[in-house]
Amino acid sequence: MNTSVTMTTRQAEHCRQQERKLYAPDWLTCWSFLCVCVCVCVCVCVQDLQNMRAGKVCVMTDRNLAGLPPMRSVLESLVRSGIEHKVYDNVRVEPTDTSFKEAIAFAKKESFDVFVAVGGGSVIDTCKAANLYACHPDADFLDFVNAPIGRGKPITGALKPLIAVPTTAGTGSETTGVAIFDFEHLKAKTGIASRAIKPTLGVVDPLHTLHMPERVAANSGFDVLCHALESYTALPYNMRSPCPPNPINRPAYQGSNPISDVWSRHALNVVAKYMKRYAVRDPEDKEARSSMHLASVFAGIGFGNAGVHLCHGMSYPIAGNVKTHKAKGYNVDHPVVPHGLSVVLTSPAVFNFTAPMCPERHLEAAQILGADVSRAKREDAGPLLADTLRRFLYDLEVEDGLEAVGYSKEDVPALVKGTIPQERVTKLSPREHTEEDLSHLFEASMKLY
Ligand SMILES: NC(=O)c1ccc[n+]([C@@H]2O[C@H](COP(=O)([O-])OP(=O)(O)OC[C@H]3O[C@@H](n4cnc5c(N)ncnc54)[C@H](O)[C@@H]3O)[C@@H](O)[C@H]2O)c1
Ligand SMILES: *[C@@H]1O[C@H](CO)[C@@H](O)[C@H](O)[C@H]1NC(C)=O
Ligand SMILES: [Fe+2]
Numbered sequence: 001m002n003t004s005v006t007m008t009t010r011q012a013e014h015c016r017q018q019e020r021k022l023y024a025p026d027w028l029t030c031w032s033f034l035c036v037c038v039c040v041c042v043c044v045c046v047q048d049l050q051n052m053r054a055g056k057v058c059v060m061t062d063r064n065l066a067g068l069p070p071m072r073s074v075l076e077s078l079v080r081s082g083i084e085h086k087v088y089d090n091v092r093v094e095p096t097d098t099s100f101k102e103a104i105a106f107a108k109k110e111s112f113d114v115f116v117a118v119g120g121g122s123v124i125d126t127c128k129a130a131n132l133y134a135c136h137p138d139a140d141f142l143d144f145v146n147a148p149i150g151r152g153k154p155i156t157g158a159l160k161p162l163i164a165v166p167t168t169a170g171t172g173s174e175t176t177g178v179a180i181f182d183f184e185h186l187k188a189k190t191g192i193a194s195r196a197i198k199p200t201l202g203v204v205d206p207l208h209t210l211h212m213p214e215r216v217a218a219n220s221g222f223d224v225l226c227h228a229l230e231s232y233t234a235l236p237y238n239m240r241s242p243c244p245p246n247p248i249n250r251p252a253y254q255g256s257n258p259i260s261d262v263w264s265r266h267a268l269n270v271v272a273k274y275m276k277r278y279a280v281r282d283p284e285d286k287e288a289r290s291s292m293h294l295a296s297v298f299a300g301i302g303f304g305n306a307g308v309h310l311c312h313g314m315s316y317p318i319a320g321n322v323k324t325h326k327a328k329g330y331n332v333d334h335p336v337v338p339h340g341l342s343v344v345l346t347s348p349a350v351f352n353f354t355a356p357m358c359p360e361r362h363l364e365a366a367q368i369l370g371a372d373v374s375r376a377k378r379e380d381a382g383p384l385l386a387d388t389l390r391r392f393l394y395d396l397e398v399e400d401g402l403e404a405v406g407y408s409k410e411d412v413p414a415l416v417k418g419t420i421p422q423e424r425v426t427k428l429s430p431r432e433h434t435e436e437d438l439s440h441l442f443e444a445s446m447k448l449y
Helices: 002-035 046-051 069-080 097-109 121-134 214-233 258-279 286-306 310-320 339-344 347-357 359-368 378-395 409-419 435-444
Strands: 037-039 056-062 084-091 114-119 162-166 178-183 188-193 201-203
Touching (some): 046 069, 056 069, 056 097, 056 121, 069 084, 069 114, 084 097, 084 121, 121 188, 214 258, 214 286, 214 310, 214 359, 258 286, 258 359, 310 347, 310 409, 310 435, 347 435, 359 378, 409 435
Parallel strands (some): 037 201, 056 084, 162 201
16 A cells, blocks of 8 residues: 555656646547547438548448448448448458558558448458558558557548448447557557547447357457446546647547546446346347447547556457467457457456555446445455456356466566557556566466456
């Protein structure tokens, strides 16, 4: 507890110094997410396309979804309305720099004036990148990729409108200015983060999620869970540093703040209510599936502004170093640790570690997820939330820790090494951490039950 007191004092001091510089510009951007338009409807917004004066539309999806009802209904309405379009269905599930570049090349060849992404986070992220680079034909691929891996240049040019039609529940990518890919030679994920790549419109139709296989529903639901928990416990916006010298360098992830808190807490409540009992096992349960679909949007607006921290930062090498793990229920021909699984496996250890910095929020999260906190003390927050999460994962039949997806103690140094460059997210951890702390967190996540 001592460390937590000193860190809080230090951070409070820092906060006072930064206060005047930080407050005004940051609040402005907090409001900006209210402009993200999310349309909750059962139509594929053909009229929106017409309003956008779409001449030639680029429709992106993956090969599995290409034959499923969400994509069929989009194509039918495009054909019915006579809107000219081309389909790119070669999106890689869990995209890489190579697969991003293929999609970019496709987009550059034609002159599209609107993009439509039909799929999970893999498709929506790929489509964001294709739009970005097609509109910046002279840019080098690394120009907009997050520093220190890429150059992290600000995006100044205008992009074409992008309509995101999410089919998982989910990444919330329809609301965020983030596109994630696996940078193959680093064996870790990184991405592009800028408000400029936020979709123009999200079409959130719960019927699109009814066909998700059981494990896709579970894993994408864990992503929602972690988005909510991480953004709610992220370093507060007024303790974040350094203050960017120019607002154009203001990060997309700004730390937890009173606005994102509303979205994150609400998302967590919906996950607690619907995920465990209905949403995963019973695809016929439309109330549960649509509630989770909305929760992914709520959490997306929360974390898209506040940020995520250690579960996500540590997940990028867990996904990137995959050896042979074949994900149950995923119709893909390459080894993969699905994103939601790679984030949730470290969550008990991570929140046990971060709890001393804001025990009230960790206790509140445990309570929302069903724990009895009536007699819990502040110092119980970490173990209590960790136990609650472990039970939640056990009930949903999650693999027993990193060992079950192919890792052992020998892999810990590589996993730590792949986490270091993820400072865009890890620096939003409420608790500062060393490489040794990261090693402990990975080791503690080898087995869960
Ligand atoms: N941009 C962001 O803000 C953000 C946030 C979190 C994660 N991500 C990224 O998103 C990706 C993961 O996305 P995801 O979890 O949505 O899954 P996904 O897009 O990788 O899809 C997973 C699998 O489910 C299938 N599928 C998707 N919807 C389906 C449906 N309705 N019916 C049947 N099958 C369906 C897909 O074909 C695929 O095989 C990762 O690359 C992750 O890093 C991005
Ligand atoms: C939680 O953290 C404490 C103190 O850091 C540690 O002793 C304990 O083993 C951790 N428990 C879990 C479940 O990670
Ligand atoms: Fe995520």
